[in-house]
Amino acid sequence: MLNEVKSLNEECGLFGIWGSNVNETAGLIHDGLHSLQHRGQEGAGIVVTDDEYHIHCHRGLGLVSQVFADSHVFDDLKGNIGIGHVRYATAGSHGIKNIQPFTFHLDDFTDFSLAHNGNLTNADTLKSILKAKGAIFNSDSDSEILGQLIKMSKQVKFIDRLKEALRQIKGGFAFILSTGNELIAALDPNGFRPLVIGRRNDGSYVVCSETCALDQVNATYIRDVKPGEVVIINQNGITNDYFTKETHLSICSMEYIYFARPDSIIHNVSVHEARMRMGALCAKENPIAADVVIGVPNSSLSAALGYSQGSGIPYDMGMIKSQYVARTFIEPTQKKRERGVSMKLSVVRSVVKGKKVVLVDDSIVRGTTSKYIVKLLKDAGAKEVHVRIASPALRFPCFYGIDIQTTEELIAANHTVNEIKDIIGANSLGYLSVASLVKAINLKNDHGEGSGLCTSYFDGQYPTPLYDYQSQFDKSAKKLGLYEEDNYIERSI
Numbered sequence: 001m002l003n004e005v006k007s008l009n010e011e012c013g014l015f016g017i018w019g020s021n022v023n024e025t026a027g028l029i030h031d032g033l034h035s036l037q038h039r040g041q042e043g044a045g046i047v048v049t050d051d052e053y054h055i056h057c058h059r060g061l062g063l064v065s066q067v068f069a070d071s072h073v074f075d076d077l078k079g080n081i082g083i084g085h086v087r088y089a090t091a092g093s094h095g096i097k098n099i100q101p102f103t104f105h106l107d108d109f110t111d112f113s114l115a116h117n118g119n120l121t122n123a124d125t126l127k128s129i130l131k132a133k134g135a136i137f138n139s140d141s142d143s144e145i146l147g148q149l150i151k152m153s154k155q156v157k158f159i160d161r162l163k164e165a166l167r168q169i170k171g172g173f174a175f176i177l178s179t180g181n182e183l184i185a186a187l188d189p190n191g192f193r194p195l196v197i198g199r200r201n202d203g204s205y206v207v208c209s210e211t212c213a214l215d216q217v218n219a220t221y222i223r224d225v226k227p228g229e230v231v232i233i234n235q236n237g238i239t240n241d242y243f244t245k246e247t248h249l250s251i252c253s254m255e256y257i258y259f260a261r262p263d264s265i266i267h268n269v270s271v272h273e274a275r276m277r278m279g280a281l282c283a284k285e286n287p288i289a290a291d292v293v294i295g296v297p298n299s300s301l302s303a304a305l306g307y308s309q310g311s312g313i314p315y316d317m318g319m320i321k322s323q324y325v326a327r328t329f330i331e332p333t334q335k336k337r338e339r340g341v342s343m344k345l346s347v348v349r350s351v352v353k354g355k356k357v358v359l360v361d362d363s364i365v366r367g368t369t370s371k372y373i374v375k376l377l378k379d380a381g382a383k384e385v386h387v388r389i390a391s392p393a394l395r396f397p398c399f400y401g402i403d404i405q406t407t408e409e410l411i412a413a414n415h416t417v418n419e420i421k422d423i424i425g426a427n428s429l430g431y432l433s434v435a436s437l438v439k440a441i442n443l444k445n446d447h448g449e450g451s452g453l454c455t456s457y458f459d460g461q462y463p464t465p466l467y468d469y470q471s472q473f474d475k476s477a478k479k480l481g482l483y484e485e486d487n488y489i490e491r492s493i
């Protein structure tokens with residue numbers, strides 16, 4: 001697997017377009033995927049459908065710039081409709097066979113393609129059922145299941161086949177699909193993943209994971225896709241339908257904390273501004289007398305700025321991230337991870353020397369980054385290092401599309417805040433509370449009761465049953481006593 005050293009692994013990015021110029025479609029998808037690269041770096045692909053309903057496709061392992069390095073591949077990608085995908089695996093192997101979009105042959109008149117962001121929680125069960133019925137899978141990822149269900153359906157119309165298939169899958173899923181003449185988008189009943197619709201001046205429509213990709217192709221934002229919704233874009237414009245009315249928005253709070261790009265807007269909330277508010281509230285909850293606030297580039301810079309504003313302590317650029325981090329074959333060992341962090345981050349000595357420093361990061365997963373940086377700051381002459389995390393302690397895994405390590409690997413699932421403080425060598429450590437996180441994001445939830453956010457990584461409150469993952473999760477939660485009242489982590493020390 002070619003990948004940057006990451007402790008929190010990304011999701012996937014989707015970009016679809018309908019009605020663009022034959023010669024421009026693939027280029028626009030390429031540009032859109034480029035701006036979604038932060039969501040997945042394992043592989044990328046583009047599928048374009050021409051006006052004779054023929055599918056043209058190019059997929060490969062690596063970054064968008066690597067997969068599409070040879071401009072001649074665009075010569076064969078001509079058409080008015082297309083979809084693209086950048087992948088970070090949550091299910092199945094990391095190989096080329098799992099790189100999306102996937103294409104399917106339904107009958108003499110219909111070929112279709114699909115791309116998926118999320119993770120299906122009943123994939124194993126459905127795969128066994130489908131295989132018993134004779135389905136032959138070309139990949140070992142969960143995403144192909146939707147295509148196989150569509151093929152198996154006895155419904156006549158494509159849209160009815162799709163709705164029937166969507167009702168059978170569980171978990172987190174944003175899908176985009178293309179048929180001969182349509183672009184279709186569908187979102188799971190909890191809307192775990194972001195998905196937005198926009199329009200360009202030439203009349204073409206775009207559906208993609210984040211608004212930063214709309215900006216990239218000069219598309220104007222129209223609206224977010226709703227939980228349980230199917231959006232159909234064709235010569236009649238946009239129409240919509242629902243595969244279920246039992247919906248309850250629970251968008252992943254980690255999108256706001258870490259995953260999405262700060263210039264994106266999700267459900268009318270600016271990611272950058274939400275992160276600033278997380279930082280400011282973290283300052284109110286975890287005050288400390290210090291000389292300077294610094295952030296860990298890149299993902300925590302908005303929160304660090306917010307902490308500075310909330311506390312009145314000046315912000316400065318105390319750390320630099322290399323723009324040229326080596327992309328190497330990463331073995332999943334702690335030694336490799338430590339080396340990766342050391343190659344990526346360095347300190348501006350004059351900013352921290354002799355100072356009491358507040359170090360703001362968006363999250364602690366294993367503790368590798370914080371431990372290394374605290375040491376780096378102290379070696380550079382910092383008098384004290386107070387670590388502030390602009391999100392609550394990460395104690396529970398995700399089953400809806402983020403490849404968060406198992407509970408056993410999460411430092412906060414195994415240690416109290418005081419212990420973590422000692423492990424990372426900080427003078428003090430403070431986290432944001434779940435209540436303040438919800439307040440900071442401040443989502444206007446028009447889709448049911450509650451905050452509209454999934455905060456299960458922090459409080460273990462999963463908004464759906466976990467299906468195929470349930471028994472394994474119950475075992476590890478019991479082993480670690482994660483739900484025991486007196487084992488709940490205190491916020492700060």
Ligand SMILES: O=P(O)(O)OC[C@H]1O[C@H](OP(=O)(O)OP(=O)(O)O)[C@H](O)[C@@H]1O
Pocket residue numbers: 005006007008258296297298299300361362363364365366367368369370
């Ligand atoms: O406790 P750890 O296991 O070290 O994980 C936590 C770190 O991982 C994430 O950053 P990441 O290195 O993924 O990249 P980025 O912030 O540069 O995007 C996150 O922002 C933390 O800095």
Ligand SMILES: NC(=O)CC[C@H](N)C(=O)O
Pocket residue numbers: 010011012087088089090091092098116117118119120141142143401402
């Ligand atoms: N990160 C994702 O959204 C991954 C999609 C899909 N589950 C896969 O593994 O390919």
Ligand SMILES: [Mg+2]
Pocket residue numbers: 296297298299300361362
């Ligand atoms: Mg980081």
